[in-house]
Amino acid sequence: MAGTITASDVKKLKQYDLLEESSFAQGNFTQLLDHFNFKEKSTFAQRYWVNDKYWDNKTGPLFVYICGESTCRPPSERGYPFQVCQDLNCLFLVLEHRYYGASQPFPDWSVPNMKYLNSQQALADLDYFIKNQTVEIFNKYGTGVHKVLTIGGSYPGALSAWFRSQYPTTADAAWSSSGVIHAIMDYEMYDYDLYESALRSGASCPDVIKSVNDYVEKAINGTLPQEDKDYVYSVFGGKDLPNNDFMSFLADAVAGAVQYGGREKMCNIFNSIAFATPKQQVPVFNQWAIQGGGDISTYARSVLQNVTYDINKNQRQWMWQVCTEFGWFQVPNKVFPMRSELLGPQYWIDYCHEIFDPTIGPPNVDYYNQLYGGLDIQGSKIVFANAIEDPWQYAGMRHIHNYATQSQMEAVLINCQNCAHCVDLRTPLDSDHPTLTNAREKIRQTVTKWLTPSAEELRKAFEQTE
Structure with missing residues (x-):
């Protein structure tokens, strides 16, 4: 608009x-x-x-x-x-x-x-x-x-x-x-569109997204000192999450903004912290994620493994359709990735197996x-x-x-x-x-x-x- x-x-x-x-x-x-x-x-x-x-x-x-x-x-x-x-x-x-x-x-x-x-x-x-x-x-x-x-x-x-x-x-x-x-098994173009859209607000917007992702991933995988890992968990929470699920939360914070027309607002915030260090960018990124409705606690796999009916829940059912029919696995773009390499194709296959059982997935996209x-x-x-x-x-x-x-x-x-x-x-x-x-x-x-x-x-x- x-x-x-x-x-x-x-x-x-x-x-x-x-x-x-x-x-x-x-x-x-x-x-x-x-x-x-x-x-x-x-x-x-x-x-x-x-x-x-x-x-x-x-x-x-x-x-x-x-x-x-x-x-x-x-x-x-x-x-x-x-x-x-x-x-x-x-x-x-x-x-x-x-x-x-x-x-x-x-x-x-x-x-x-x-x-x-x-x-x-x-x-x-x-x-x-x-x-x-x-x-x-x-x-x-x-x-x-x-x-x-x-x-x-x-x-x-x-x-x-x-x-x-x-x-x-x-x-x-x-x-x-x-x-x-x-139907697309590995939907790399989803990630590419995030880059293209963010670039409309200037190169610093996708740069900040990549900067935060790189810093957080290095912190939680132990490449950086322990104090950086402790800092990331103190800001985001999610200490018990596997690293790949943690990085999925970061990816969705950006994806949701672009997908629903909030790219300009998001990039205005990210552009304002372009000259800050990645560590300084982290709390601003997290605040943006929270404002967009992000809740890192929902990224625990136990949430989707829960078979109890709840009228307001839809994640398990939709994941079933993704895992069995359509794919659309949001994997990192090879040239301009806006998400971690931990979220590659195998991540999603393993995710389907663990949420449901080893017989579920990969989706039969060719059939559909x-x-x-x-x-x-x-x-x-x-x-x-x-x-x-x-x-x-x-x-x-x-x-x-x-x-x-x-x-x-x-x-x-x-x-x-x-x-x-x-x-x-x-x-x-x-x-x-x-x-x-x-x-x-x-x-x-x-x-x-x-x-x-x-x-x-x-x-x-x-x-x-x-």
Whole structure:
């Protein structure tokens, strides 16, 4: 985004403060546990939400917002998808992902119980849910023309694109924000993007990041005197962590800032300590990590080994999907590393084995890229949005790859300061960079074109009821 939030931005945000989740009605849907084994009759309760505030029950489309790897909360009415929904008089549906939040098939997350947590089952959940909702709508309102748009950001952005590709008769179009459609075992480009983004604030920002990482690693591995090791632990805590997990905490403190549009703020702080010694830089770095929500105690492996269900926990479930399906292991870039070499490929394989068991991992990324197409995804009427400061952009569709098979898709790459992960889904503000505003408008025009019923579709639908 371009600059400081303006007075009109504040007014706009306050306008939507009273329109949050209260406008969504929550329900529970009886979902099938296994969509691919007809002998398995088990079900579980899957949470969903509905907002019909602006819906035209004769011609309004269905917006199906896909929640992903966390406890689901309906998106804000201030967000851009809901504003597009209002323009099109849509029915806004939200579905919580299996195994996250309250949508739990089993009472705990032991390894045998994780069997049904995968993207294929999640896509089939969507299909079953949408088809059931469509029947309910027909039974309640009668004949109508209701085109379906799936929406998601990040992993749900990939689900949105994959769903349109895999279930083209259920969804008419898809909006994939920062959709990570390409499974990658060792995702080195994630680290490279951190460097590239930090460099936008000048060379001293990535230099400070590297300086702190180098100093901390040498301190905790005993290369430096004992007093340096004691000092690092006194600042950060985490004395009982293995060195590689400790360094993972440092890497995430930077990654989170860049990924969610905080690069400029982070680099302003780091640039201010560029001439300090690494030891002097450490407490400032730690303070930044804490402000960003970092908690080094959560990096203990026992946290992810805990199989006890907690509605607010998502790390174990997501790590399961990473270890079994997608990879995206955030390894150091070979040329401009922003993280320790201790976080190389073997670190992640060992991590999967220890969190679950030795049979889990490495992920079968080739299988999933073949199944869904990776960057050669097939289909039509999918709009992809990615941003230039998002470390996940290289796992997404930054541009159309094959015009012969992807001619009916759109790819938007948003290039502006601090434009990062899922930025197109956020509340439009007057202070937004024109590039972002234009990208959102292109998305709106595209989905409007795809979701507007033709005169022939309307004639056929309503002639049958006369």
